[in-house]
Amino acid sequence: MTLITALLALGVLALLFGALLGYSAIRFKVESDPLVEQIDDILPQTQCGQCGYPGCRPYAEAIANGDDINKCPPGGEATIKKLAELMGVEAKPLNAAQEPAVKRVAFIREDECIGCTKCIQACPVDAILGASKLMHTVIAEECTGCDLCVEPCPVDCIDMIPIPVTPERWKWDLQAIPVKLVE
């Protein structure tokens, strides 16, 4: 009799706790960032398509589905390292041979522009202003330096120019200041 009581009591308790756990698992579920979102956050969002996908998000989806993590030249080694950490895979060297050492932005030589709007259609971030048969120009602040506008230009009037270093962007140079005093 005692045996049955104990079993019953334990069984009821087990059911109770099970139900409680089950309920709290649903009720207090922590919304974790989906993998694609996390990968997308790491990617540099230049939308340049150098990875072979039309934009950063499609590449993020591809990585989530098992594509290589070393196809992003604008992100460079830092991005690969972070992706490797996130995906739990070995960090590989960058796939593409060329890595742009300096950040660049597109610049339209405005007197040569014929106003064909081809670059506007190519720009993935709507950073080019202009209208048909009117001069176009690049909003340098919004340009990601993806190069996608250079190819479609029929008169080759788009240059990719390096962003100039300003005192705000300048990185300190070691040994610039002597700090040691002689007593």
Place this chain on the structure above:
Amino acid sequence: MPSLFQQIQAGALWDFHGGVHPPVRKTQTSSKPIANLPLPDRLYLPVRQHIGVAGQLSITTGERVLKGQALTFADNSMVVPVHAPTSGTIIAITEHTSPHPSALPETVIVLEPDGADEWRPRQPLNIVSCDNQTILERIQDNGIAGMGGAGFPTHLKAGMSQPVDYLIINAVECEPYISADDALMQEAPTTIVKGIDILCKLLNPKAVLIGIEDDKPIAIAALKAACSQREHYYVREVPVKYPSGGEKQLIQLLTNKEVPAGRRPADIGIVMQNVGTAFAVAQAVLDDHPLISRIVTVTGETLVHPQNVHALIGTPVAALLDFCGFQAEQRQKVIMGGPMMGFTLPDLSVPVVKTTNCILAPTATELPDAGPELDCIRCSSCADACPATLLPQQLLWYSKAKDHDKLQEYNLADCIECGACAYVCPSEIPLVQYYRIAKADIREQQREALKAEQAKARFEARNARLEAEKQARLARNQQLAAAREQAQQQSGATNAVADALTRIKTKQAEHAAEKTREQILAEREQKKQQARDYQAQKAASAKQDEPTQGALSADDSSATKNAAVAAAIARAKAKKEQAALTADTATTNASDTEQPGNSEAIDPRQAAVAAAIARAKAKKEQAALTTDTATTNASDTEQPGNNEAIDPRQAAVAAAIARAKARKATAKLEGEE
């Protein structure tokens, strides 16, 4: 337990962690009067000399400007304009080496003084009668930015909406060599106090705390005397220690409060202004005298007369050094700022700006270059010296490893870059430089993250827009199609294509109905009958016309056997030809070509012979015809054949006649063609 305010009133002082005691070396300049520098040949005025954004240029090259005239104007609150330090001509607006460690070129207005020193009209304010907004505008328009070193726009700090408990005037001047503030306090204590009065009117604090290091007895006495009429102004002597002049360190010294990481002093009810800024505020508000000059300590053992000078903003450093008897050594370095936080100048054409408090030209023995960097020995002297209670060793490791997450975790952002850690380091590691590089990297990374965020948003917005446009286009097309259909139905004009299709369908149906066997037979019988009548008529007329032909036909009829043989041959030939024909004329209707076959099957033997011959003829004809005119209906060309292949019994004669006719017809047709 007395309250904080009571303790402060009682003269309590606290201490901050760490700090170092480098040799101060201020006496060589602090006891001398401030000298006035002669007008230099050129003044180089950077358009941006503060933290914030550059103003818009309000002058053009070649324009004559008066002393105190604004050269740029403010279009938002982060702008502090610059002014002409003396009257003269703007000879260029160009790029010039900036007074910044990077020495990158910056936009500079080059002014050639004319020596007249002619003032623009000035309108001093009466601070009793005007409101705070007017005073703040005056402070901004007269180009006042913090003169302690950072150059934060003063009107922003003085225009805080948060309640302020303590206004702290920073007169500590803790960095070695520098005595510019000391000299200012000795010479103009009353103007400084007037400036503090204006700041008090703007901020309305409970108390004003003036912090001065206790190695400046003359300045302390002067300020105490000037403040004697103000009961809530407290002059506090702080012990000599570097960096007690740091904002957060001085707050801790005077009020025992700590500014939380990532926050500003205003968040804990404290505003700090440099004593030089207070002086500049008094000048700007009371005299309408913009910030066009400042006191600069020119010192170092390479100078014959180290001293404090009144230098116009924009004066090249070379002019200051020459005035003080500069005797350059080999590989001479000149430092802008103090030995702890200053930076070496790339060349001496760099101008004095609003934040320049010292030009230091030391000898190589006085301030030698740092020795080679050795490995960290984990002595932890740096941690003991750090006034921000950070862990410099850890920060060094993470800076070298570029582990930005860890650096942020170890509060690198709280580093004030005072250089105390590097000063005490026995391995001569330039710790601050590592932190500065790491800070710049982190800033760059944050900027890029922000940019990536924006790019992503724009990319997604663009995709959404393109998708919406596509949908709109689809919807519009569908709508237009529907509208067109409706309009047609309403106008009663039925769809032409649909009509044509139905017509074709009905025709085909009719055609199919015709093709039923009975109908075909009946039709054919009818045609045969007609043809028979016609033939009979023709035969009758032929007999009448040509009796010889009738005799011939009679011969033929007697030789039916021969005819049958000939017919068989003809039929074989016809079959061959037919095969060729069907191959040639793909357009010819199969059923049509078979019709003659059917008719033959129906006809009796002799008729079949004649018919076959006739058909062969017809086929030949048809072949010729169809190759030329593909559109010609096969059934039409075959009709003669049908007509001829009709005769029943006495067909032999008729067949012969028919053959003749056919031959004639062929000849005729060929002739025609």
